[in-house]
Amino acid sequence: MHQHQSSESYPLISDEKLRYADTDRLGHINNTVFAMLFETGYVELLYGDRAPKIDEQSLFRPTQLTIEFLGETAWPGAVKIGTRVREIRDSSVDLEQAMFQEHRCVATAKCTATLFNVATGQPCSLPPIVQHYLEQSLGST
Secondary structure (H helix, E strand, O other), rough: OOOOHHHOOOOOEEEOOOOOOHEOOOOOHHHHHHHHHHHHHHHHHHHHHOOOOOOOOOEEEEEEEEEEOOOOEOOEEEEEEEEEEEEEEEOOOEEEEEEEEEEEEEEEEEEEEEEEEEOOOOEOOOOOOHHHHHHHEOOOO
């Protein structure tokens, strides 16, 4: 995933303010915090105001998250998290994400979010309304 240089290539942008508690001893944002920051992007896509409501018996759960660290991120400051859909499957969606601080890409992520039936704990098919919604965010580069 190397077409991440610009936040404009992501249809969804989430803003996050960095906290002092997010830093390591050197004053950089701790690597473990990146997963939480990327979570902001995929949760906003899947559960945000624009997302269709899904059955209460279903929930999205990340089943894979791979992060590539490209640069240091510092406090104080903020980051922008870009999120776009890469591929839609029967019960899951593959996402590409990038994190920017001051217009510089500092990390990328690939995330697979799978829809599960709460009662059975098994993956379930994406409803047509969710598939249609996700298609609108499909890989614009």
